[in-house]
Structure formats: C-alpha cells, structure tokens
Amino acid sequence: MGYLEFCSNCGKKNQFGAKDGNMRHHCSQCGAIHYENPKPTATLICIYEKQLLLVKRAAEPGKGMWGLPGGFIEKGETPEMGAERELIEETNLQGKVKSLLGTCSHFNTIFGDILLVGMEVQIEDWSALKAGDDAAEAVLFPLEKLPNLAFPCHEKIVNMYLEQLKS
Ligand SMILES: [Zn+2]
Numbered sequence: 001m002g003y004l005e006f007c008s009n010c011g012k013k014n015q016f017g018a019k020d021g022n023m024r025h026h027c028s029q030c031g032a033i034h035y036e037n038p039k040p041t042a043t044l045i046c047i048y049e050k051q052l053l054l055v056k057r058a059a060e061p062g063k064g065m066w067g068l069p070g071g072f073i074e075k076g077e078t079p080e081m082g083a084e085r086e087l088i089e090e091t092n093l094q095g096k097v098k099s100l101l102g103t104c105s106h107f108n109t110i111f112g113d114i115l116l117v118g119m120e121v122q123i124e125d126w127s128a129l130k131a132g133d134d135a136a137e138a139v140l141f142p143l144e145k146l147p148n149l150a151f152p153c154h155e156k157i158v159n160m161y162l163e164q165l166k167s
Pocket of ligand 1: 011
C-alpha cells in the first residue's frame with residue numbers, strides 16, 4: 001500500500017492534485033483533505049564550560065554519528081516541554097530552556113519534512129549525565145573541537161548559538 005493511497009477517514013482511494021492552495025492527497029468520496037506538515041523537533045544546545053553536549057545516535061537516521069540531543073515534540077507539548085523531556089530521556093539530565101536560537105527546515109527525511117527548533121538549555125546538575133534511549137553515548141565536546149554532526153541542520157543550530165555568543 002502506497003503512502004496516503006487510501007483515505008484514513010473512509011477507506012476509499014485518495015486522489016492527488018490541487019486542493020486548498022497546494023498539491024495534496026484528498027478523497028473525492030468523503031471530501032477529506034489529507035494535509036501534510038513538517039514535524040516539529042526540539043533540538044538542544046547544552047553548554048558546560050565551553051563544551052557542547054552531543055549524543056551518539058543509536059538509531060537511524062544518522063546511526064553511529066554524533067548529533068545534538070532532542071527529538072519530536074509530542075502532541076500536547078510545548079517546544080520547551082518536548083526539549084526538557086527529550087533531554088531526560090537521552091541524557092538523564094534535568095534542564096530548563098533558556099532561549100530559542102532559531103529554526104532549520106529539513107525536507108524529505110525518512111520521517112517526512114522536519115522543522116528543527118533550536119533551543120539553548122540550562123542544565124542544573126551535570127553529575128547525572130548518562131546516555132539513555134536513542135543515545136549510545138552522551139559526551140561533552142570542546143566547542144572548538146566538535147566532530148562532524150549527523151545533519152546539516154544540527155551544524156546550523158550550533159552556528160546560531162556561536163553567532164549569539166558574539167553579539
Ligand atoms: Zn474519504
């Protein structure tokens with residue numbers, strides 16, 4: 001079965017074409033329009049004495065590569081709530097979102113389009129640091145000696161943080 005081949009409302013075959021200002025899957029039987037939107041993802045910058053917290057990704061995409069901690073914001077969550085939950089899940093750390101750094105869009109990933117929301121997070125107590133689910137390792141790297149990151153958007157969000165330091 002193809003992606004959005006059938007209507008999730010009535011089960012009939014979907015059409016694909018111009019609808020409500022864009023090309024969309026829609027159902028001529030029941031009239032449902034199957035909107036597709038980017039998935040918002042909390043992406044975290046956590047700094048300890050000029051070092052950046054990175055996690056080695058335990059799953060695809062980017063398995064085995066270093067990336068910023070974070071993940072999809074769940075239904076019912078604000079970006080801040082998603083950030084603080086993902087932080088605990090991946091690194092066992094408690095933190096509070098300090099500032100919004102900016103966003104980066106990533107198209108056609110295995111999850112569809114992604115909207116990364118970059119946030120700086122203040123960690124209260126670093127002694128709890130321990131890799132959790134989705135993270136094979138969680139390690140602090142000196143900002144001037146970062147490894148290559150799994151995604152261009154992660155590099156971009158690190159640069160947003162570095163630019164903010166200068167201003
Ligand atoms: Zn339908």
